[in-house]
Amino acid sequence: MRLHNNTIRGVHTALESIFQEGQYADKVIARTLKSNPKWGARDRAFIAETTYEMVRWWRLINFLSKSKEPWDLFATYWLMKGNELPLWEEFKGINKDRLKEKYAELDKPAIIESVPDWLYELGQKELGEDWEDEIHSLNQQADVVLRVNTLKITREQLRNRLAEDGIKTHIVKGYPDALILDERSNVFLNSAFKEGLFEVQDGSSQLVAAALAVEPGMRVIDACAGAGGKSLHLAALMQNKGKILSMDLEEWKLQQTKLRARRSGIQIIERKVIDGSKTIKRLKDSADRLLLDVPCSGLGVLRRNPDTKWKLSESSIKDVQEKQQEILQSYPSMLKVGGQMVYATCSILPSENQLQVQKFLESDAGKNFELIEDQKVLSKDSGFDGFYIARLLKKA
Numbered sequence: 001m002r003l004h005n006n007t008i009r010g011v012h013t014a015l016e017s018i019f020q021e022g023q024y025a026d027k028v029i030a031r032t033l034k035s036n037p038k039w040g041a042r043d044r045a046f047i048a049e050t051t052y053e054m055v056r057w058w059r060l061i062n063f064l065s066k067s068k069e070p071w072d073l074f075a076t077y078w079l080m081k082g083n084e085l086p087l088w089e090e091f092k093g094i095n096k097d098r099l100k101e102k103y104a105e106l107d108k109p110a111i112i113e114s115v116p117d118w119l120y121e122l123g124q125k126e127l128g129e130d131w132e133d134e135i136h137s138l139n140q141q142a143d144v145v146l147r148v149n150t151l152k153i154t155r156e157q158l159r160n161r162l163a164e165d166g167i168k169t170h171i172v173k174g175y176p177d178a179l180i181l182d183e184r185s186n187v188f189l190n191s192a193f194k195e196g197l198f199e200v201q202d203g204s205s206q207l208v209a210a211a212l213a214v215e216p217g218m219r220v221i222d223a224c225a226g227a228g229g230k231s232l233h234l235a236a237l238m239q240n241k242g243k244i245l246s247m248d249l250e251e252w253k254l255q256q257t258k259l260r261a262r263r264s265g266i267q268i269i270e271r272k273v274i275d276g277s278k279t280i281k282r283l284k285d286s287a288d289r290l291l292l293d294v295p296c297s298g299l300g301v302l303r304r305n306p307d308t309k310w311k312l313s314e315s316s317i318k319d320v321q322e323k324q325q326e327i328l329q330s331y332p333s334m335l336k337v338g339g340q341m342v343y344a345t346c347s348i349l350p351s352e353n354q355l356q357v358q359k360f361l362e363s364d365a366g367k368n369f370e371l372i373e374d375q376k377v378l379s380k381d382s383g384f385d386g387f388y389i390a391r392l393l394k395k396a
């Protein structure tokens with residue numbers, strides 16, 4: 001592949017915003033691409049992919065690079081990927097053999113897998129022998145996965161329609177609404193997206209709404225709905241019949257839910273911003289089903305958000321764990337007796353998952369609940385994101 005000086009500079013600028021200003025990679029990339037409308041599709045793909053990959057391998061690249069200069073870091077990344085460097089002044093003094101030797105001498109797994117030491121140790125402590133394969137899998141680039149909007153089209157029909165536009169997809173057993181792209185492409189530009197025929201949603205994430213066992217006509221609360229990914233899926237599973245109350249602390253996220261529901265042809269979603277405990281109390285015993293897709297460390301979605309590795313800390317994980325238990329202690333009161341709830345995270349850490357559910361069940365707030373089943377979805381086994389999904393029943 002031919003390199004261009006200006007697109008590499010685009011990557012440098014994006015990396016600077018991510019690492020020096022602490023901004024989120026997806027937002028930085030979107031802004032970089034938006035402010036350079038003249039770049040073609042190939043340049044855009046190069047900038048997005050190179051930035052993400054350099055963020056993912058940042059520790060390893062820094063270890064192997066001869067300096068912290070942006071051109072040296074890029075050259076190291078480019079050679080690591082098995083490419084050749086052009087004879088440019090900027091790449092003078094880069095020695096491919098030296099880099100290979102340095103890599104061969106490397107025996108520290110946290111650097112090889114490019115994660116901070118504290119995180120590697122935490123992963124080992126919590127996941128034991130699964131950790132090594134799991135972090136290796138979480139360092140791969142994520143597939144682009146679509147969730148077919150079955151309110152508007154069948155999976156087979158959508159598959160054919162996308163194929164007409166040159167977008168080839170395949171299916172995987174166990175994911176009834178999913179289509180996986182054979183090759184990455186910007187599907188948001190496709191007319192089928194604008195018509196609301198699909199959403200982009202990872203395979204593991206698609207298991208969450210499915211686990212809630214909803215039926216048309218039910219009253220469902222999605223208590224941490226965010227931008228509504230799971231609410232939209234729930235509405236499709238309910239055939240757009242019944243009621244879904246999508247709640248969150250952040251109004252701007254629920255606004256996204258509204259826009260996405262409109263595009264998807266969904267009428268049964270209502271939105272509510274949570275204003276302290278009084279909002280929860282008013283909804284006591286009101287829901288047949290309750291989804292708690294709680295805030296989490298995001299360690300299961302490192303494929304998609306590699307910058308999480310550098311933004312997290314032990315104390316930020318502790319803070320989010322406290323929030324998870326607070327939500328578990330109060331929100332299940334919204335469920336009717338005989339109703340079911342799902343507690344889900346996009347984390348692989350037992351301390352955010354089964355141990356949180358166990359703590360809830362052993363507490364006063366959880367004494368009328370029973371665990372029906374749980375799924376500990378590791379990326380190494382599924383090929384998708386890491387998730388945890390527990391289904392509980394509220395007994396009399």
Ligand SMILES: C[S@@+](CC[C@H](N)C(=O)[O-])C[C@H]1O[C@@H](n2cnc3c(N)ncnc32)[C@H](O)[C@@H]1O
Binds near residue numbers: 227
């Ligand atoms: C994992 S995200 C939800 C993703 C969303 N369900 C989806 O499928 O797109 C967790 C959400 O919980 C929200 N949140 C954080 N603390 C909360 C709280 N105490 N009550 C309700 N929502 C909360 C965050 O704003 C965030 O949108």
